[in-house]
Amino acid sequence: MAPALPDHGAAWNAGAVPTAGDKDIESSDHDARAGEPRPMRVRVLGSAAGGGFPQWNCNCRLCEGVRTGSIRARARTQSSIAVTSDGCDWILFNASPDILQQLKANPELQPARALRDTGIRAIVLMDAQIDHTTGLLMLRESADALPLWCTAQVHEDLSTGNPLLGVLAHYAGVDWHELRPGAGAVAIPGADGIDFTPLALTSNAPPYSPRRDAPVPGDTLGMLMVERAGGRRLFYAPGLGAPEPHVIEAMATSDVVLVDGTMWSDEEMIACGASAKTARSMGHLPQSGDGGMLEWLGTLPPTTRRVLIHINNTNPILDEDGPERTRLNELGIEVAYDGMDIAL
Numbered sequence: 534m535a536p537a538l539p540d541h542g543a544a545w546n547a548g549a550v551p552t553a554g555d556k557d558i559e560s561s562d563h564d565a566r567a568g569e570p571r572p573m574r575v576r577v578l579g580s581a582a583g584g585g586f587p588q589w590n591c592n593c594r595l596c597e598g599v600r601t602g603s604i605r606a607r608a609r610t611q612s613s614i615a616v617t618s619d620g621c622d623w624i625l626f627n628a629s630p631d632i633l634q635q636l637k638a639n640p641e642l643q644p645a646r647a648l649r650d651t652g653i654r655a656i657v658l659m660d661a662q663i664d665h666t667t668g669l670l671m672l673r674e675s676a677d678a679l680p681l682w683c684t685a686q687v688h689e690d691l692s693t694g695n696p697l698l699g700v701l702a703h704y705a706g707v708d709w710h711e712l713r714p715g716a717g718a719v720a721i722p723g724a725d726g727i728d729f730t731p732l733a734l735t736s737n738a739p740p741y742s743p744r745r746d747a748p749v750p751g752d753t754l755g756m757l758m759v760e761r762a763g764g765r766r767l768f769y770a771p772g773l774g775a776p777e778p779h780v781i782e783a784m785a786t787s788d789v790v791l792v793d794g795t796m797w798s799d800e801e802m803i804a805c806g807a808s809a810k811t812a813r814s815m816g817h818l819p820q821s822g823d824g825g826m827l828e829w830l831g832t833l834p835p836t837t838r839r840v841l842i843h844i845n846n847t848n849p850i851l852d853e854d855g856p857e858r859t860r861l862n863e864l865g866i867e868v869a870y871d872g873m874d875i876a877l
């Protein structure tokens with residue numbers, strides 16, 4: 534039995550039924566001005582961390598609660614967003630293992646102009662983690678090589694420790710474009726109105742990387758996206774381990790920040806007996822405590838829209854009636870959900 538869901542409902546449970554957010558967009562006056570650039574827009578395809586919510590083998594209070602409907606929470610697929618500047622062509626950030634389910638739940642990404650078609654014009658990888666890359670294999674039917682944007686480090690990990698690019702070469706293959714953090718903004722075909730600036734973040738490399746526990750710049754990215762016409766700015770970083778000055782600066786100058794919400798506390802997985810790993814050891818800054826994400830988000834200008842994404846299934850903020858969620862509400866910090874639409 535699906536849990537009772539508040540207002541928005543779980544978009545991916547509803548199949549192809551458009552969300553309330555879709556209706557708002559379609560009825561907005563932007564459509565009336567054909568040919569004019571629309572505002573940059575983000576569709577959250579998956580808002581959970583690796584494992585999703587509920588995680589298949591987990592019976593923690595939250596996973597069990599959402600499965601049985603005993604808590605007010607919504608199910609979430611694994612981490613991915615899509616960004617558009619024209620409402621037709623989309624840039625996919627991370628290819629989640631849940632991508633097929635996500636595309637079914639978001640028919641806007643299928644423009645249906647030909648027998649075989651997609652609205653996805655490029656795929657950007659923020660790191661080489663399984664929950665952000667496995668979906669590439671699900672896109673193997675592509676007629677053309679997949680336009681893939683990632684760093685040399687991520688490309689190497691996906692060619693060696695987790696050699697899915699080698700597997701993909703037997704199908705569509707990829708057309709690789711190297712992202713170089715620190716080298717400034719790049720234009721990505723398909724998002725002609727947006728400049729993308731990759732930033733090196735301190736996080737961790739995947740377990741199958743030779744750089745595990747000794748990451749280098751390029752293992753994990755944040756992305757600053759700036760709308761050329763209107764100047765609106767979005768900062769996206771689903772894996773953020775340390776609030777370094779260049780990260781804080783990118784966040785402080787953004788209109789919307791969509792950042793790492795993996796865990797509430799550093800020892801959360803240890804406390805519930807799920808794992809011996811801390812949030813920080815996995816490259817995720819916890820929300821609570823000294824130097825936590827809430828503290829940093831509190832330093833941003835009051836006009837900044839602050840949204841947590843990549844939520845682990847052990848994170849108590851998933852319980853919409855829990856004290857941690859109430860705290861976020863009081864601070865004006867949002868929690869991303871699948872199907873969430875953010876217009877800048």
Ligand SMILES: [Zn+2]
Pocket residue numbers: 582583612662664665843
């Ligand atoms: Zn992840």
Ligand SMILES: [Zn+2]
Pocket residue numbers: 588591592593594595596597846847
């Ligand atoms: Zn769980």
